[in-house]
Amino acid sequence: MQNLGICIIGCGSMAREHARTLDELDTDVYFASRDIEKSKKYAQEFDAKGYFGDYESAVKDDNISAVIICTPHDQHLACVKLAAKHKKHILLEKPIARSLEEADEIIAITKKAEITLMIAENFHFLPSVIKAKELIQKGMIGDLRFIQLNNFSYYKVKGWRTDKEKNGGGIFIDGGVHQINVLRYLAGDVKTVYAKKPINTHNMDGEDGMFLMTTTNKGVIAEINSSWATRFIPRFQFSMVAGTDGTIFLGNSGKFLLLWGNKKRFYAPGLLDNNSLSPMIKEFILSIKQKREPSISGEEGRKDLQLVLAAYESADKGKIIEIK
Numbered sequence: 001m002q003n004l005g006i007c008i009i010g011c012g013s014m015a016r017e018h019a020r021t022l023d024e025l026d027t028d029v030y031f032a033s034r035d036i037e038k039s040k041k042y043a044q045e046f047d048a049k050g051y052f053g054d055y056e057s058a059v060k061d062d063n064i065s066a067v068i069i070c071t072p073h074d075q076h077l078a079c080v081k082l083a084a085k086h087k088k089h090i091l092l093e094k095p096i097a098r099s100l101e102e103a104d105e106i107i108a109i110t111k112k113a114e115i116t117l118m119i120a121e122n123f124h125f126l127p128s129v130i131k132a133k134e135l136i137q138k139g140m141i142g143d144l145r146f147i148q149l150n151n152f153s154y155y156k157v158k159g160w161r162t163d164k165e166k167n168g169g170g171i172f173i174d175g176g177v178h179q180i181n182v183l184r185y186l187a188g189d190v191k192t193v194y195a196k197k198p199i200n201t202h203n204m205d206g207e208d209g210m211f212l213m214t215t216t217n218k219g220v221i222a223e224i225n226s227s228w229a230t231r232f233i234p235r236f237q238f239s240m241v242a243g244t245d246g247t248i249f250l251g252n253s254g255k256f257l258l259l260w261g262n263k264k265r266f267y268a269p270g271l272l273d274n275n276s277l278s279p280m281i282k283e284f285i286l287s288i289k290q291k292r293e294p295s296i297s298g299e300e301g302r303k304d305l306q307l308v309l310a311a312y313e314s315a316d317k318g319k320i321i322e323i324k
Helices: 013-022 036-045 055-060 073-085 100-113 127-137 171-187 277-289 298-317
Strands: 004-009 027-032 050-052 066-069 089-093 117-120 144-152 190-196 209-216 221-227 238-243 246-251 257-261 264-267
Touching: 004 013, 004 055, 013 027, 013 036, 013 277, 027 036, 027 055, 036 050, 050 055, 055 073, 066 073, 066 277, 073 089, 073 100, 089 277, 100 117, 100 298, 117 277, 117 298, 127 171, 127 238, 127 246, 127 257, 144 171, 171 190, 171 209, 171 221, 171 298, 190 298, 209 298
Parallel strands: 004 027, 004 066, 027 050, 066 089, 089 117, 144 221
Antiparallel strands: 144 238, 190 209, 209 221, 238 246, 246 257, 257 264
């Protein structure tokens, strides 16, 4: 499987990020867009092997073994069906879907086709997050008791992301799902969710901020603060993981963390990291070669989505939601 043929489906901003990463790996890159001028432009920019003006032509091509789906959320299911029909392995941009019903159908389709399905959750591969997991497992902060994950920014939402139907919600299903995945990775499965939405700043159907508190099955409390509408926020932000014997401070860039407890140490595991897309795509390729489940499987993506939807239900109903 040397020079694996990978086609990026959907030529938006994330397609460019994935293309930059694939440039560094042992792959043959293709682009597909419903606007052939877009795919042609991307192909020329990244010296790709080819480009297509529709998705079906791409997945039919024998030179292509896998696809990275970067379309709006409402197109995920249709694109998965098309790729699975032609036995192409799939790296699907988060979230897996807009609803659990769509997620279940995506998982069932890919299993029936016997192809790899991985959700593109790059926060799972952030060096600081991986190091924090290691320190927790080694008992460096004692028993885990509290996590605070912060992501404040001012991002001008536009296009399909302002449409609640196409997006599946607002910023939390789009960006907050990253923090949900980190929470589950560090602390385990969540038992309860309580969420609130602030007043919107942006002109969009869905929310532009979400604040929630969760408890895990092991009694760990976690707070997630997620906003794309917080003005004049400093570039440097950090999250916190606290235990009975110490605290870990994680820089949100993923590049460094500080252990503060019985031992005080500064780690910079991600100085050369670029959004952790490279280790994520390497994991996708390796899972195909080894014919095994990837670390962020469809089922893992479904669990993340379930918590996002539980947060929406909690915010709408004003009550705690228990995860079953």
